[in-house]
Amino acid sequence: EPEVTQTPSHQVTQMGQEVILRCVPISNHLYFYWYRQILGQKVEFLVSFYNNEISEKSEIFDDQFSVERPDGSNFTLKIRSTKLEDSAMYFCASRRAAKNIQYFGAGTRLSVL
Amino acid sequence: GIQVEQSPPDLILQEGANSTLRCNFSDSVNNLQWFHQNPWGQLINLFYIPSGTKQNGRLSATTVATERYSLLYISSSQTTDSGVYFCAVDDSGTYKYIFGTGTRLKVLA
Numbered sequence: 339e340p341e342v343t344q345t346p347s348h349q350v351t352q353m354g355q356e357v358i359l360r361c362v363p364i365s366n367h368l369y370f371y372w373y374r375q376i377l378g379q380k381v382e383f384l385v386s387f388y389n390n391e392i393s394e395k396s397e398i399f400d401d402q403f404s405v406e407r408p409d410g411s412n413f414t415l416k417i418r419s420t421k422l423e424d425s426a427m428y429f430c431a432s433r434r435a436a437k438n439i440q441y442f443g444a445g446t447r448l449s450v451l
Numbered sequence: 452g453i454q455v456e457q458s459p460p461d462l463i464l465q466e467g468a469n470s471t472l473r474c475n476f477s478d479s480v481n482n483l484q485w486f487h488q489n490p491w492g493q494l495i496n497l498f499y500i501p502s503g504t505k506q507n508g509r510l511s512a513t514t515v516a517t518e519r520y521s522l523l524y525i526s527s528s529q530t531t532d533s534g535v536y537f538c539a540v541d542d543s544g545t546y547k548y549i550f551g552t553g554t555r556l557k558v559l560a
Contacts, residue, residue, distance in 0.1 A: 369546065371547065371548075373548070373550075380551065380553060381494070381548075381550040383547045383549065386545075386546070394545055427492050429494065436481065436546045437481045437482060437501075437546075438482070438499075439482075439496070439499040440484065440539075440548060441496070442486075442496070444493045445492055445493060445494070447492065
């Protein structure tokens with residue numbers, strides 16, 4: 339079974355610091371996503387990425403957030419200046435085609451102190 | 452945007468019992484998946500099922516797209532089935548997933 343790989347599994351940072359969450363999607367996939375889940379809540383969409391650009395972003399995805407696919411294999415989510423309320427589990431996902439199964443990584447738990 | 456509702460929100464079962472979890476959605480969808488979130492927070496894919504019926508061991512799922520609902524059946528439940536079950540559907544135009552609020556299942560030994 340193919341898998342999406344996320345690193346690190348847990349990241350602890352101080353408020354105001356920059357963090358980069360890393361993801362390696364499945365190699366022949368074309369659509370990439372970041373979602374987040376605040377503890378005890380449902381999973382929320384952050385951003386989708388296709389053809390080397392953002393195709394859609396949610397209201398949560400403000401100027402503090404950015405995504406990159408720097409080398410054709412990695413897909414990163416950067417938070418420029420973390421806030422306490424950014425503490426959450428962040429999931430990366432990818433799919434091969436628009437009408438297809440979406441594969442999720444194991445998540446990165448971000449704790450902002 | 453599309454609305455997704457799951458029921459029941461909480462469910463407690465004795466080991467060996469059967470259960471049905473429901474996911475209602477407000478518009479037509481291209482993709483629908485059921486996930487089990489384990490105690491470590493991982494989202495485990497159970498079914499990709501935008502329509503029709505599938506079975507995998509003790510689990511099965513049915514989606515009736517024309518009536519905008521999907522059902523997940525768990526038979527002969529085990530304590531390891533405990534956790535939160537999410538259904539996720541996408542807007543027909545955007546393909547991003549919208550998750551339901553989940554059903555929290557606890558199976559007692």
